Amino acid sequence: MAILATDIEEMIREAFPSAQISVQGDDGAHFSAEVIDESFRGKNRVQQQRAVYAALKGKMDGSAGEVHALALTTRAPD
Amino acid sequence: MTDANTQIAETVKAHDVVLFMKGTKSMPQCGFSSRAAGVLNFMGVEFTDVNVLADESLRQGIKDYSDWPTIPQLYVKGEFVGGCDIITEMTLSGELDTLLETNGVAYDKAAADKIREANA
Numbered sequence: 504m505a506i507l508a509t510d511i512e513e514m515i516r517e518a519f520p521s522a523q524i525s526v527q528g529d530d531g532a533h534f535s536a537e538v539i540d541e542s543f544r545g546k547n548r549v550q551q552q553r554a555v556y557a558a559l560k561g562k563m564d565g566s567a568g569e570v571h572a573l574a575l576t577t578r579a580p581d
Numbered sequence: 582m583t584d585a586n587t588q589i590a591e592t593v594k595a596h597d598v599v600l601f602m603k604g605t606k607s608m609p610q611c612g613f614s615s616r617a618a619g620v621l622n623f624m625g626v627e628f629t630d631v632n633v634l635a636d637e638s639l640r641q642g643i644k645d646y647s648d649w650p651t652i653p654q655l656y657v658k659g660e661f662v663g664g665c666d667i668i669t670e671m672t673l674s675g676e677l678d679t680l681l682e683t684n685g686v687a688y689d690k691a692a693a694d695k696i697r698e699a700n701a
Contacts, residue, residue, distance in 0.1 A: 563650035
């Protein structure tokens, strides 16, 4: 079953309950997400985005992964 | 897995700039790999391309190596820099210039400025 942008948002929300999250994409495979969370402060982009990928629990992984592409933007709030 | 790990470690150590990608720098086979290779090509950075589609153990191995689930992946002097989005952001912010300079990697500053101008 194809994955929805709202599914991705829910998974990210679970890991980052107070984050500002916006997920776009409606083809079931290609998405873009922006996550703004206080926990990102002081972390570099690799660390920030690793944390988001971890929240997606393997959905990104390889040919078996449901999400083919997720353009990710992460930052701490201004 | 261990073999792939060793092979990756040796590759990123032997070359200053390495891009693990789908396809090759002259014939990328995924839009994201194409964008990453395109930026490096345009900036005149000499880099080694590794086509993960040519080797299934590398395709999974590189994700385990960096604990990063997507391809392309850029390495400078053995350090994982990021994927396509991070490369793009760092190019536009000038951080990639700094990273290359710090590591003594030659690149065309004017070309990098041109990318920033076009995206300003």
